[in-house]
Every structure is written in structure tokens, then in C-alpha cells.
Amino acid sequence: MPNFHTEHFDTLAYPSTFGETTFLYEARSQRGNILIMASMGGEPILIRIHPKKEGGFLVKGDKATRPTQASFLQKVLIDFRDASNAKEIFSNIEPKKFLHVKPSAYLKEIGFFAHSFQPEREIWIEIGFGSGRHLLHQAKKNPHIQFIGLEIHKPSIEQVLKQCELQCIENILVVDYDARLFMEFLSSNRVGRIFVHFPVPWDKKPHRRVFSASFIEEALRVLHVKGTLELRTDSPLYFEFTFSQMMQLSKAEVHVKKNAELEITSKYEDRWLKMEKDIYDVVLTNEIHSEEIERLGTLNFEQNVDFSKIAHAFKEELLRGDGFFVHFEELFEINAKSGLIRLSFGANERNEKCYICIEEGKVSYLPNAILATKSNLAAHTLIKEWFDGICH
Numbered sequence: 554m555p556n557f558h559t560e561h562f563d564t565l566a567y568p569s570t571f572g573e574t575t576f577l578y579e580a581r582s583q584r585g586n587i588l589i590m591a592s593m594g595g596e597p598i599l600i601r602i603h604p605k606k607e608g609g610f611l612v613k614g615d616k617a618t619r620p621t622q623a624s625f626l627q628k629v630l631i632d633f634r635d636a637s638n639a640k641e642i643f644s645n646i647e648p649k650k651f652l653h654v655k656p657s658a659y660l661k662e663i664g665f666f667a668h669s670f671q672p673e674r675e676i677w678i679e680i681g682f683g684s685g686r687h688l689l690h691q692a693k694k695n696p697h698i699q700f701i702g703l704e705i706h707k708p709s710i711e712q713v714l715k716q717c718e719l720q721c722i723e724n725i726l727v728v729d730y731d732a733r734l735f736m737e738f739l740s741s742n743r744v745g746r747i748f749v750h751f752p753v754p755w756d757k758k759p760h761r762r763v764f765s766a767s768f769i770e771e772a773l774r775v776l777h778v779k780g781t782l783e784l785r786t787d788s789p790l791y792f793e794f795t796f797s798q799m800m801q802l803s804k805a806e807v808h809v810k811k812n813a814e815l816e817i818t819s820k821y822e823d824r825w826l827k828m829e830k831d832i833y834d835v836v837l838t839n840e841i842h843s844e845e846i847e848r849l850g851t852l853n854f855e856q857n858v859d860f861s862k863i864a865h866a867f868k869e870e871l872l873r874g875d876g877f878f879v880h881f882e883e884l885f886e887i888n889a890k891s892g893l894i895r896l897s898f899g900a901n902e903r904n905e906k907c908y909i910c911i912e913e914g915k916v917s918y919l920p921n922a923i924l925a926t927k928s929n930l931a932a933h934t935l936i937k938e939w940f941d942g943i944c945h
């Protein structure tokens with residue numbers, strides 16, 4: 554992440570333009586942190602400035618705004634440095650030091666699945682593809698199928714993206730997203746197979762497992778009739794847990810195998826086979842045609858909020874609901890009527906880090922495209938009630 558350290562910087566005039574950047578406003582928190590809202594190429598880019606314990610400041614981009622071109626952030630930081638007469642002590646913002654991350658056509662943001670994903674082909678999903686051996690094998694063998702690979706381990710994602718490019722595979726889409734929450738983004742009855750091969754067993758923390766009653770329910774919704782949810786594991790506890798979850802369904806067709814051989818062994822399977830461990834397969838076949846669900850929209854506020862009341866009452870606060878939370882982290886004042894609240898919220902498994910902007914009574918999220926997943930929506934309702942509780 555580009556950033557620089559400086560002993561000093563001059564306060565800018567707002568709004569003002571320097572180089573290619575327009576600096577729109579500045580907001581300060583009681584902890585002494587500063588946010589500067591900038592704009593380049595029509596995109597909002599937030600700069601964060603932290604005072605350091607040993608003196609001086611760290612200046613960096615805020616993760617809430619991710620510009621479409623990584624070089625935008627670097628240019629904005631260079632423009633800010635020059636406009637504010639900051640003298641760098643340490644910096645990695647000069648172009649030659651900037652790592653250019655090549656976007657991959659195979660890697661999709663979650664918003665793509667919420668708004669644009671309408672494949673004509675049947676979908677198969679692999680959860681936690683790891684080294685990708687099984688995913689790549691299946692994709693090459695089944696060119697008529699659209700594969701989605703879900704993974705949260707970045708080096709594994711990069712490795713598989715590289716293989717997709719090298720092998721010119723055109724039927725895999727990779728997404729860096731928690732599998733426990735992903736199914737919400739898919740239409741009903743579109744998926745033929747869901748593979749979960751050697752998931753992390755979490756024997757001591759079963760609530761962290763990919764499989765749960767709600768995961769199975771959502772998997773059945775996206776599977777078409779005769780579609781299958783397939784677990785392959787070396788963990789007898791995971792096997793028993795999943796089997797018993799499936800047995801709690803009112804009606805289920807479940808097949809179990811022990812030490813069955815597949816055409817391809819994954820990296821983890823090779824490891825367990827060398828140790829002569831038993832391997833269990835549990836396959837649940839869907840029998841039901843499910844109702845269609847609405848496409849996910851984005852979150853919005855309809856209410857008006859008095860920023861001065863919020864600023865007066867604000868304290869760092871963590872609110873919890875059933876499977877979701879809202880953490881109000883820090884309040885930044887632009888002036889008496891406007892400011893920002895930094896917060897994280899959403900599902901316990903995966904949360905949004907963003908800001909709420911309150912400008913002359915109007916409230917919006919920054920960035921403004923926060924998806925209305927079930928957990929985000931529940932958290933959003935809690936946020937609106939929190940505003941009402943303070944303002945009315």
C-alpha cells in the first residue's frame with residue numbers, strides 16, 4: 554500500500570486542485586487522525602493521516618476507497634505531498650517503487666456476481682480450491698460448464714489465476730470471498746455440483762466450518778434438481794458432523810463412500826494418503842426446485858440526520874445481533890454540520906469496512922456500493938435505529 558512519512562505538512566485550502574488531484578475537504582477526529590477527501594479521474598479517494606507516537610505523520614490511502622487504477626492513489630499521494638510541502642522521511646510512492654498488480658479477467662469482485670453474472674452454461678462450484686488441481690482438472694474436462702472457484706487464501710488464488718492464463722482456460726471465474734456467505738449472490742436452481750474437498754476441519758471450533766445448517770439450505774437452493782453438494786474429507790468428525798446436519802433435513806438423499814478413488818488427487822489428499830488416513834465422501838442430492846430470489850441491491854439511507862447531535866453523543870461502540878455486528882469506530886468532523894463515521898459492520902465471518910458521510914443532514918455510505926446481503930441489511934437496520942435513537 555503506497556504511503557509516506559513526514560515531519561510536517563501544510564493545511565490545504567478546500568476545495569483546491571493540485572496536479573491532477575482535486576482536494577475536496579478535510580475531516581478531523583478527537584484522536585487527532587485526519588481524513589482528506591480527494592478526487593482523481595472522477596473517482597473519490599480518501600487519504601488518511603495518522604500522527605505517530607515518536608512525532609511526525611504517516612500519510613496513506615484509506616482501504617475504504619479502492620480506485621479502479623492502483624496508480625491513482627499513488628498520484629494523489631504525490632500531489633498531496635507537493636501541495637502540502639510535506640518532506641518525506643520514508644516513502645514508497647514514487648512510480649518506480651510501485652508494484653503494478655495486473656488485473657486478471659478470471660478474478661471477479663463480489664459485485665460482479667450481485668449485478669452482472671448471468672451465465673448461459675450450468676455452474677459448478679469448488680469451495681476452498683487450494684492448489685487448484687481439482688478445479689483445473691474439472692474445468693478442462695467439462696468445457697460446457699461455468700466453474701466458480703471460491704478461496705480466501707491469496708497465494709492460492711494467484712497460483713490458480715496464473716494457471717488459468719497459462720493453460721488458456723476460459724470457463725473458470727475465481728472469487729476471493731467467504732464460501733459461507735457466497736451462495737446468497739446466486740440465482741436459484743442454476744448449479745449442478747458444489748465440491749468441498751478437504752475443508753479446514755475446525756474440530757475445536759465447529760462454528761467456523763464451511764458446513765452448517767444455513768450453508769446446506771442455501772446450497773440446496775442454488776442446486777438444480779439432481780444437483781449435488783459433495784464433501785470429501787479426512788476428518789471423521791467433519792464427516793459425522795456433515796452427515797448429521799444432512800440427516801436433520803426433512804427429506805434427503807445422501808450417499809456415503811469410504812476410500813473412494815477420484816481421477817485426480819488434490820495436494821491435501823496426497824498428504825493424507827501418504828499418512829494412510831481414511832477418506833470420506835458425503836454427497837447430498839437436491840430433490841427440490843426452489844423459488845427464485847431477488848437480485849441483491851445496495852444499501853441506502855432515507856432518513857435525515859443531525860450531525861451535531863451525532864457528534865455530541867458519539868463514542869466508540871460495538872453492537873451485536875444474531876450472526877452480525879456493527880462497530881462504530883471513529884467520528885471525523887468536517888464542520889459543525891457535516892462529518893464522517895468510520896465503521897465496520899456485517900456478518901461475523903466477513904465484514905464491510907467503510908464510512909458513513911453525513912453532509913447537511915443527508916446520509917450515505919462511502920463507498921456507496923455496499924451490497925444488501927442478509928447480514929449487511931440486518932446491520933444497516935441497526936445503524937438506522939442507532940441514528941434515530943440519537944436524533945429523535
Ligand SMILES: C[S@@+](CC[C@H](N)C(=O)[O-])C[C@H]1O[C@@H](n2cnc3c(N)ncnc32)[C@H](O)[C@@H]1O
Pocket residue numbers: 680681682683684685703704705706709730731732733750751752753763819820821822
Ligand atoms: C485444507 S485446504 C484444502 C485445499 C484443497 N481443496 C485441497 O484439497 O488440496 C482448505 C482450503 O479452504 C480454504 N478456505 C477455508 N475457509 C474458507 C472459506 N470460508 N471460504 C473459502 N475458502 C476457504 C483455505 O484457504 C484452504 O485453501
